[in-house]
Amino acid sequence: MSEAIHNLLNEPKQSTVSISGDFPLDENVLEEFPSDTKVLSANRFGTSAWTITGRITVEHSDGANARYFLKCAAEDRGRIMMEGEYNAMSELYKTMPNFVPKPVAQGKCRLGNPDTYYFLSEFIDMNDRIPEPNQLCSKLAQLHRDSISPTGKFGMQVTTCNGRTPQAVNWESSWTTFFINLLRYVVDLDFEVNGYWKELAHLEEKIFTRIIPRLIGALESDGRSIKPSLIHADLWEGNTGTSYETGDIYIFDSGAFYAHNEMEIGDWRCNYNKIHNKVYTRTYLRYYGPSEPKEEWDDRNRMYSIYYNVIYSVNHMDQGKAVRQS
Template sequence: MSDALQTSVDSSRVMNASYEGNFRVDESVLENFPTETKLLSASRFGTSEWTVTARLHLQYADGAEDQYFLKSATDRHGRTLMEGEFNAMCELYKSSRDLVPKPHSWGKYKFEEPETYFFVSQYVDMREEMPNPDDLCEKLAQLHRESHSPTNQFGFHITTCQGRIAQSVAWEDDWTVFFIKLLQHVIVLDFEANGTWDDLDKAEKRLISGVVPRLLDALKQDGHKVKPCLIHADLWEGNTGTSSSTGQVYIYDAAAFYAHNEMEVANWRGYYNKISDKVYTETYLKYYGPSEPKDEWDDRNRLYSIYYNVIYSVNHLSQGKAIRQLAYNDMLYLIDKYAPFAEDERPFQVEKSQMATLSSKRDHTL
């Protein structure tokens, strides 16, 4: 997708443009800024598997200057990506203005081939380093605690995407029902992308019928309730940054929806993320403790991480086998504990010596 768009951008570059740089900016992007705003430069910036990205330097009529980050994607799916991210970032910004770059606008390019959509946000110059655990987790816990679902339900008002994959986030009253639909959606995509695997299919069906209701319905026992909290939903180190000038931690590339807050940090369980360092989860729990029953927190964390692993296997097909095996073994662990098979029906676990390995750490995608 990004190759086709980049070719189009390069070929349509106005040779006598009045601004510097190697990126052609469609006039539809500039129409979202005040009249007489001048584009000083536009240059390719960052790397992405799913989109084309650039940095814009603008000057307003009063002489003030500012920089923006531009992201573009093609075809109807590009609309889903850009509209979803704009709405996700707006919702996060509304709840936590000191945690996300300010979203600016989204829309459709005027040129027709390929059909292209864009998202513009505030540009923040960031250092490439792991986020400070306290700075990140305190703000994240505050976001989860203070955010309020506009419908008092779980989900989101528009489809959001994790990587290139659209999530199933239609509103639901019940967290167990919502999570099952969320998980089933990516399970179907995984089998379409990575092929059938009978034992995995068997484990997934038992997980959904037995384990998910057992673990998630327990959150509502003894008068407890599951609060729909706004989560980033794709939070790993590649989607965080630290301002070079202020040291402030930011999160971006959101796939947001309203969920049980504990789902956020389950993405930190995957060993392919550097943020899997236990200091991050331990620090988060310092600011936002486990839900009741507390002794089942780690099992819920494992359950929620299965969603992230399955969708990762769809987004990164070359690494799909290794991550499917990781998810599969986690399923068997939870099934053995909460909804065991008869001894002669239990699928075989993938031994560590037989597991595929990731070819590299997770790619940084924007």
């Protein structure tokens, strides 16, 4: 998919509209704006392994200028990615509009070979420095605490993606069942893309049949229950930014679903993530303390990190075998 989508950028089709800048805009994207909107420019912006991205500057009917961020991806995988991101960001925005750029639209480009899909959102000019722990963690804890699952269950109404990989997020009443399904899906994908590994398969089967039912199951036993909280689900430093104008931290590129809130920060344990600095975990726990049984928090955190490491291996096939060895 990566080669196909980058070819679209390097070889603009005649079906795109001629506008100042080096990013080709499709007519269906233009129709997302009011008819009296004047598009001033469209330029490449940012880098992405699996999509092409651009910044659109427009002038509205009142004379005010505004900027938008556009992301495009090709083929059916691109459709799943763009639909998933739009729905994930919309769900996040509904609960925390001061924490994510406002999503605007998603759809299919009018013409393109291969079929191409887009996601359009508000553009916020941000730096890419490591986020300040207190602001990030306080907002994150508020998101987890205030969000309400529309079904009262764990999951998401559409398939969302972590990177280029779809996630198994069908609704489940039991967090233990949901997590087993979530992890087993990416474990199977890992074997598919990176090859079968007998010793790893044996270990993972023990995880599914013995460790998860005991460790994660304890959250839902002896009268305990877990609130389904909306999580970003791919929260590393590259998916955060700090507004140059206000200093506010924003999160984006989400693969959100409703989960145990502790699932979110399992990602911070992974070595590829610069937020694995323990100050972030300690700060988060000040705002949202561990679930019961508290003495098993670290073991649960390690278990949740396995999901992120496995899906990282799936996303980075050229590095997958090395990731599994680490």
